[in-house]
Amino acid sequence: MADQVKTIGILTSGGDAPGMNAAIRAVVRRSIGNGLTVKGIERGYQGLLNEEIIDMDKHSVSDIIERGGTILGTARCTEFRTPEGQQKGAEICRKHHIDGIVVIGGDGSYRGAQALARLGINTIGLPGTIDLDIACTDYTIGFDTAINTAMQAIDKVRDTSSSHERCSIIEVMGRNAGYIALWCGIANGAEDILLPEKYDYNEQKIIDNIINNRKHGKKHHIIINAEGIGHSTSMARRIEAATGIETRATILGYMQRGGSPTCKDRFYASIMGAYAADIIAAGKTNRVVGYRDGKFQDFDIEEALAMEKTIPEYQFEISQALSR
């Protein structure tokens, strides 16, 4: 089995995430160490379809472990969502003698990986997203950096919010997933935490909470709002009108996706990247790598994509309990 794969391709796709470079470095160096040839595919699936394919050696990944973003570039590619695009991608892999491909990306990128796997290209997925919304893993590359970046920014907003005795709505990333909001909500001691998976759109409850807290002497009121709920600016206007308390919205935006990865993201991404290289060398096919139950593991790509991820009830309950 092990001698079947001789050349692998590697690409990053979808939203970039700090730690992707550490993962690329690990895949490249470990695969070369395992006797394979490695080709980098630039700009995700778009680059695959455009045949933006480069040779990589151990030096191609020097001085990147501390850098945010991805040296391979990333993209969204509409064409790759179509059966024709996917077929073309598989043919390009064969043309370039790429008999295994490592895809580092989020849940959307995993769908693309699944399509390639179904077309006979051995595909290994690595979870690269700041959103933590991949079901088979408790950890995704970039989440730790993103929550630490957001947490520090929220602490700063809290300082000025307290000084001015204001209410602050701080919007964090997560179009469909509330994990960044949940973690920062707890870590920043927010008074209200709004998650796309849980929010009941009862704004009156928030308003009552603000008024009640003010009566009990609270100088600020921090609301962490996930991007999936959005509308932070108009929410701030309505809350100010209803409470009479100055209310400001801060949208943290893309700063959460950039920056030098934390030690945890570098470490996990390195282990996961090497793990991907090793399972390819061992002859495994169509797997995704995860960290679950305290260990690094791999799952069948079809089974992994059939899993569902939900906000842990106990964590959500505690986030509410501690905010009062």
Ligand code: ADP
């Ligand atoms: P992320 O991987 O960060 O979730 P996206 O959802 O934008 O980001 O997905 C990245 C890319 O993966 C898309 O631009 C597209 O090329 C590919 N992709 C997403 N969903 C699918 C799908 N259902 N089938 C095939 N390819 C997909």
Ligand code: F6P
């Ligand atoms: O990388 C994940 C993420 O940041 C989501 O939280 C967000 O919805 C999305 O990417 C936005 O990315 P873009 O604006 O690049 O499509």
